[in-house]
Amino acid sequence: MTTLETSRFGLPLLAVGQAHKELFHNDALLLLDFLINPVVKAVTNDPDILQPVEGDCWLVGTAPVSGWSGKAGRIAGWSGGGWHFIKPQESMRIIISGSNSPAIYRNAVWHFPSQIDAPTGGTTIDPEARLAIDSILDLLRRAGILPQII
Known part of the structure; x- marks a missing residue:
């Protein structure tokens, strides 16, 4: 017998002659709504x-x-x-x-990615390098790749 669900997310599929198809269709749409x-x-x-x-x-x-x-x-x-x-x-x-x-x-x-703090301290400080690192961290946070600083 054929499995009546998708292989990745288990979304319900319709079968020929299936009763109450709207229930299965609506359930699939509901799961897609959660996934998008x-x-x-x-x-x-x-x-x-x-x-x-x-x-x-x-x-x-x-x-x-x-x-x-x-x-x-x-x-x-x-x-x-x-x-x-x-x-x-x-x-x-x-x-x-x-x-x-x-x-x-x-x-x-x-x-769950950890928070990455901006560089601080050190004996030799390179302001341009720190600015570049801060810019990269900010971009990664805005892109949702790193957690936001709260």
């Missing part, structure tokens, strides 16, 4: 402490409980029909809006 420009509010393990509204997403932590049990590392999106889970793919990138920082999925683990 993926932004999550935060990383958390317990869905019971949340008060989600339609379209909100969270990154499920490493020790999920309650309704998220067994969903570690997935993106959890809320709709009127409940939680929808998206399995991340290699090199997938999301933004965590609570901290305005990126997370990148590599080797089956989410990685």
Whole structure:
């Protein structure tokens, strides 16, 4: 029997003669809505402490409980029909809006880039080099590659 979902993100596919096709189609659109420009509010393990509204997403932590049990590392999106889970793919990138920082999925683990501070101190100071480094760090932060300084 053929699997009726896409290979990468598990989006539901339609079958010939399938009843209630609109439900499967709508579910696929909902998951795509979560995947396009993926932004999550935060990383958390317990869905019971949340008060989600339609379209909100969270990154499920490493020790999920309650309704998220067994969903570690997935993106959890809320709709009127409940939680929808998206399995991340290699090199997938999301933004965590609570901290305005990126997370990148590599080797089956989410990685959270650390803040890189501008150079300070030293016995020999090169103002032009420091200006160039500051400019590069600023560009990487504005591009969402490095976390923002808050």
